[in-house]
Amino acid sequence: MKPAPFTYHRARDLDGATRLLVELEAREEDPKVLAGGQSLVAMMNFRLARPAHLVDIGRLDCLRGIHTDADGALHLGALTTHHQVERAPAELLGRGHAVLRDAMRWVGHLPIRTRGTVGGSLAHADATAEWCLLATLLDAELVVHGGGGRRRVPAAEFFLGYYTTALGADELLTEVVFPREAPHAALTEFAQRHGDFATVAAAVDLELAADGRTVCGGRVALGGVAALPVRVPEAEAVLARGDTAGDALFAACGQAAAEAVDPPSDDAGSAGYRRRLARTLVVQACEEAFAR
Amino acid sequence: MSQITHEPPDRQLLTLEVNGEAHEVLVESRRTLVDVLRHDLGLTGTHVGCEHGICGACTVLIDGAPARACLTFAAQAEGSAVETVESLDGGGGGSAPGRRLSDLQQAFTEHHALQCGFCTPGFLMLAEGHLAEQPAPSREEIREVVAANLCRCTGYQTIVDAIEDCAARRRAATSEEGPCN
Ligand SMILES: Cc1cc2nc3c(=O)[nH]c(=O)nc-3n(C[C@H](O)[C@H](O)[C@H](O)COP(=O)(O)OP(=O)(O)OC[C@H]3O[C@@H](n4cnc5c(N)ncnc54)[C@H](O)[C@@H]3O)c2cc1C
Ligand code: FES
Ligand code: FES
Numbered sequence: 105m106k107p108a109p110f111t112y113h114r115a116r117d118l119d120g121a122t123r124l125l126v127e128l129e130a131r132e133e134d135p136k137v138l139a140g141g142q143s144l145v146a147m148m149n150f151r152l153a154r155p156a157h158l159v160d161i162g163r164l165d166c167l168r169g170i171h172t173d174a175d176g177a178l179h180l181g182a183l184t185t186h187h188q189v190e191r192a193p194a195e196l197l198g199r200g201h202a203v204l205r206d207a208m209r210w211v212g213h214l215p216i217r218t219r220g221t222v223g224g225s226l227a228h229a230d231a232t233a234e235w236c237l238l239a240t241l242l243d244a245e246l247v248v249h250g251g252g253g254r255r256r257v258p259a260a261e262f263f264l265g266y267y268t269t270a271l272g273a274d275e276l277l278t279e280v281v282f283p284r285e286a287p288h289a290a291l292t293e294f295a296q297r298h299g300d301f302a303t304v305a306a307a308v309d310l311e312l313a314a315d316g317r318t319v320c321g322g323r324v325a326l327g328g329v330a331a332l333p334v335r336v337p338e339a340e341a342v343l344a345r346g347d348t349a350g351d352a353l354f355a356a357c358g359q360a361a362a363e364a365v366d367p368p369s370d371d372a373g374s375a376g377y378r379r380r381l382a383r384t385l386v387v388q389a390c391e392e393a394f395a396r
Numbered sequence: 397m398s399q400i401t402h403e404p405p406d407r408q409l410l411t412l413e414v415n416g417e418a419h420e421v422l423v424e425s426r427r428t429l430v431d432v433l434r435h436d437l438g439l440t441g442t443h444v445g446c447e448h449g450i451c452g453a454c455t456v457l458i459d460g461a462p463a464r465a466c467l468t469f470a471a472q473a474e475g476s477a478v479e480t481v482e483s484l485d486g487g488g489g490g491s492a493p494g495r496r497l498s499d500l501q502q503a504f505t506e507h508h509a510l511q512c513g514f515c516t517p518g519f520l521m522l523a524e525g526h527l528a529e530q531p532a533p534s535r536e537e538i539r540e541v542v543a544a545n546l547c548r549c550t551g552y553q554t555i556v557d558a559i560e561d562c563a564a565r566r567r568a569a570t571s572e573e574g575p576c577n
Contacts, residue, residue, distance in 0.1 A: 105447060106426065106428075106431075106447075107426045107428075108426070109405045109406065109424065109425070109426050110406065110425060110426060111406040111425065112406055112408060112425035112469070112471050114471070138469075138472070141467050141468055141469065141472065142449065142464075142467055145428070145466075145467040145468065145469065146448040146449050146467055148426075149428075149447045149448050149466070149467075150448060158425075158469075160469075160471065160472060162472055163475070187461070191529075209540075212449075212544075213452075213541075213543060213544030213545075214462055214522070214525075214526065214541055214544050215452065215455055215461075215462040215463050215464050215522065215525075215544055216449060216464070216467075216544075218458075218461035218462060218463055218525075219458075219461075219463050219464070219467070219468065298543050299543060299544065
């Protein structure tokens with residue numbers, strides 16, 4: 105189908121973009137930010153979304169790019185594409201953040217990844233989106249600009265529910281910051297068709313002791329089992345026991361995750377099916393994370 | 397008495413660079429790139445299937461990278477170089493019938509990588525974009541990339557064969573010429 109009519113605005117700078125959003129929002133003119141368009145244009149073509157105004161931020165090159173700051177935190181500009189992350193050279197995206205690069209192969213397909221952006225994924229907040237899961241797993245912070253100035257929102261406070269975030273309608277996401285390295289982390293998932301949004305996605309970040317074999321802690325996050333990506337403290341408690349890495353530990357971690365979640369039933373899978381997927385995928389993610 | 401109940405649609409005057417040529421179009425803001433290509437520029441080689449990013453029939457290159465023309469508003473493509481299937485050229489003069497197929501198109505023909513041909517323009521541009529970035533892809537990588545587009549006829553094996561063969565021939569041609577030519 106064709107999208108409903110709207111008024112198009114091309115943002116020339118960040119302040120101009122936020123000023124315009126504030127102004128349109130104050131007049132209740134229903135503006136929406138347009139980044140890569142890989143979710144928004146599809147929704148507009150379906151007429152699931154009918155914004156009256158689009159503010160295209162695609163030319164704000166200041167929002168594009170990858171860099172590491174003096175404290176070792178990795179910054180990704182909101183307009184950085186999935187494909188830029190997938191192809192990022194080791195100088196820009198080192199071993200400590202390789203999990204981000206490797207997760208990109210799960211995001212749609214190449215022609216989606218060349219246009220779709222990190223910020224768009226986070227703002228869209230699909231409960232199974234890889235970026236939302238990674239941000240939740242690794243305690244990312246989201247930097248937001250709006251009429252009220254600039255604020256930093258921890259991922260744990262950013263996602264509020266199905267396609268719902270802490271972003272105001274007059275606010276822009278400008279970057280996402282991954283504060284620390286995660287050299288033993290992995291993301292894996294299952295989708296009914298290759299390239300689709302996952303039915304269930306699992307991500308694990310292991311803390312290994314100096315011997316390289318003892319797991320002294322870790323994080324477990326799941327997508328597709330609730331309205332937003334969730335951490336699973338019950339599974340993390342298993343990783344914190346101080347056991348040796350291996351089948352027994354990883355199976356216990358997967359089991360704990362499956363017992364802890366209360367997934368929804370829908371066309372893509374029943375609650376029981378998602379629970380079994382969660383168990384299998386957490387085990388796989390543990391194995392992959394440990395093998396790094 | 398009749399009243400005007402709607403505002404005139406928002407329109408944009410755009411300069412689009414398509415296949416190396418600049419085109420000026422005045423279109424509604426909601427016009428997608430694929431509709432401008434087909435309806436305003438008459439470049440009907442780019443096909444439309446689903447209009448929501450699933451089928452890949454509309455795949456073109458935007459600044460060299462494969463992209464869905466149905467999920468891009470034409471206004472977003474201003475300032476970028478757009479390439480469509482019409483840009484593929486094996487020499488032999490400007491337009492049909494003198495013009496020859498490009499090496500990739502030739503490989504698709506030789507390997508029977510098309511039957512009805514509806515999906516073919518999308519696969520050709522997808523492959524061109526991928527080979528530009530990765531001239532020596534493994535068969536596995538090619539399989540992964542072509543999974544982006546739907547073909548309901550061929551079963552994909554022959555498409556993978558064609559892309560693999562074209563890539564190999566291009567590599568052979570460059571190594572014969574030597575890196576300095
Ligand atoms: C066939 C297909 C398969 C896909 N598969 C996957 C998948 O497996 N996993 C996955 O994660 N995604 C998938 N996607 C979606 C894709 O990742 C999108 O790129 C992403 O969801 C949105 O990014 P975008 O830049 O295209 O944002 P847009 O579509 O432009 O915008 C999406 C939403 O975010 C808002 N927004 C965008 N940028 C900002 C910003 N900087 N500040 C504030 N608000 C903003 C917009 O207003 C809109 O509401 C798929 C898409 C398609 C078409
Ligand atoms: S028409 Fe664009 S992906 Fe199907
Ligand atoms: S050749 Fe018919 S759909 Fe691919």
